[in-house]
Amino acid sequence: MVTFTVEDHAGNRQSIEAPDDMGLSLMEILKASEYPVLATCGGMALCATCHIEVLEGKEGLGDASDVELDQLEALPEYYPTSRLACQIRISEELEGAVVKLRGEDN
Amino acid sequence: MITTDICIIGAGPVGLFAVFEAGLLKMRCHLIDALPQVGGQLSEIYPQKPIYDIPGYPEVKAQELVDNLMEQIKPFKPTFSLGERVDHLSKQTDGSYILTTSDKTQVHAQVVIIAGGLGCFEPRKPVLENLAEFEGKGVTYMVKNPEQFRDKKVILAGGGDSALDWAIYLSDIAEKVTLVHRNETFRGAPDSASKVFNLANEGKIDLILSANLKKLGGNGHLDTVYLEDKSKSQFSIETDYLIPLFGLSPKLGPIADWGLTIDRNAIEVDTRDYSTGVDRIFAIGDINTYPGKLKLILCGFHEAAIMMHSAFKFVYPDQKLSFKYTTVNGVNSF
Numbered sequence: 001m002v003t004f005t006v007e008d009h010a011g012n013r014q015s016i017e018a019p020d021d022m023g024l025s026l027m028e029i030l031k032a033s034e035y036p037v038l039a040t041c042g043g044m045a046l047c048a049t050c051h052i053e054v055l056e057g058k059e060g061l062g063d064a065s066d067v068e069l070d071q072l073e074a075l076p077e078y079y080p081t082s083r084l085a086c087q088i089r090i091s092e093e094l095e096g097a098v099v100k101l102r103g104e105d106n
Numbered sequence: 107m108i109t110t111d112i113c114i115i116g117a118g119p120v121g122l123f124a125v126f127e128a129g130l131l132k133m134r135c136h137l138i139d140a141l142p143q144v145g146g147q148l149s150e151i152y153p154q155k156p157i158y159d160i161p162g163y164p165e166v167k168a169q170e171l172v173d174n175l176m177e178q179i180k181p182f183k184p185t186f187s188l189g190e191r192v193d194h195l196s197k198q199t200d201g202s203y204i205l206t207t208s209d210k211t212q213v214h215a216q217v218v219i220i221a222g223g224l225g226c227f228e229p230r231k232p233v234l235e236n237l238a239e240f241e242g243k244g245v246t247y248m249v250k251n252p253e254q255f256r257d258k259k260v261i262l263a264g265g266g267d268s269a270l271d272w273a274i275y276l277s278d279i280a281e282k283v284t285l286v287h288r289n290e291t292f293r294g295a296p297d298s299a300s301k302v303f304n305l306a307n308e309g310k311i312d313l314i315l316s317a318n319l320k321k322l323g324g325n326g327h328l329d330t331v332y333l334e335d336k337s338k339s340q341f342s343i344e345t346d347y348l349i350p351l352f353g354l355s356p357k358l359g360p361i362a363d364w365g366l367t368i369d370r371n372a373i374e375v376d377t378r379d380y381s382t383g384v385d386r387i388f389a390i391g392d393i394n395t396y397p398g399k400l401k402l403i404l405c406g407f408h409e410a411a412i413m414m415h416s417a418f419k420f421v422y423p424d425q426k427l428s429f430k431y432t433t434v435n436g437v438n439s440f
Contacts, residue, residue, distance in 0.1 A: 075353065
């Protein structure tokens with residue numbers, strides 16, 4: 001299990017514990033935790049409705065892929081550590097990270 | 107006024123297949139979709155992605171499935187209003203409905219089916235405090251009629267394919283086209299990007315890179331856009347129009363105001379016939395929810411078949427439904 005922190009659109013933080021051995025994505029955990037993430041495309045990095053900003057712990061998560069950047073850079077708001085949650089695997093690298101929900105508050 | 111048996115809101119795969127199931131019961135359909143093309147998210151978001159869980163297709167590209175569905179429903183002659191959003195639904199004394207779209211198209215139908223997926227795709231808006239004040243007064247999110255911009259000053263904002271394509275297209279029509287992008291480079295199609303750079307070199311497009319929209323100005327109509335460059339210094343450009351092009355995102359939209367029971371952006375339905383709590387309105391596909399719901403195209407197809415048998419009584423109140431297999435006489439006998 002890994003533990004990380006999610007900050008919602010209003011700025012409220014919550015600690016989330018998730019299994020790191022099931023091949024889940026951060027998008028799936030955010031949805032399961034009832035955050036307002038649409039994930040229209042289901043996790044193919046094609047809709048950018050799971051936009052997050054990594055506030056802490058960016059080092060372990062690696063860089064956004066090209067297909068992910070294509071989506072992120074077309075958004076009206078974009079931060080240096082913007083990512084698509086569907087492209088982040090739940091793994092030990094996420095331990096202690098802080099992510100903030102970005103994009104539309106659906 | 108368009109008159110039809112059934113009005114289907116949403117022309118995605120489930121809305122399209124619903125036409126087939128309605129056709130087998132001799133009910134005709136009109137479809138309305140906010141997108142300018144049929145296919146819903148399959149065509150809009152992932153046309154080239156393979157889908158593996160459509161029965162009978164080991165693998166099918168999303169757009170190919172949409173094309174096949176269009177072919178499959180052709181015998182039932184569906185009609186379409188595309189690029190329009192259903193804004194109002196008004197119940198008539200005989201139980202039927204009149205739907206009015208964003209373009210004021212009116213459709214009279216005995217039954218309404220909501221097959222709206224995750225909602226209507228609407229443009230993503232930049233965060234600018236007085237944006238709403240200028241919407242329709244210089245700020246527009248879609249180029250519906252390019253002639254509107256003839257001999258006008260236009261600012262486009264965004265870095266994707268549509269921003270590049272429209273900048274190229276409008277450079278021949280508008281008096282001046284300015285393209286504002288947050289980065290130094292474009293990630294859109296390399297071909298379009300180099301065309302834009304060439305047009306900028308020829309002086310046909312003003313390219314403003316590494317800049318962000320900050321504020322809008324104007325008295326009743328947009329006349330100035332304020333920008334900020336990467337050193338945070340502000341500057342302004344005079345313009346007639348601003349077209350922000352930051353992609354589309356689904357929103358539930360006016361559906362939320364029709365008295366339906368909505369749970370987390372989905373419409374609650376009765377699984378016996380996928381009826382909503384509102385008379386003669388059904389919801390199928392990703393937009394509905396019920397215990398055990400799976401958001402799969404194949405589940406939406408199933409829901410379409412079941413619900414049409416319940417809709418029949420509203421279209422043909424005096425007739426008894428007779429169930430026939432397509433294998434007996436083909437589809438043209440329906």
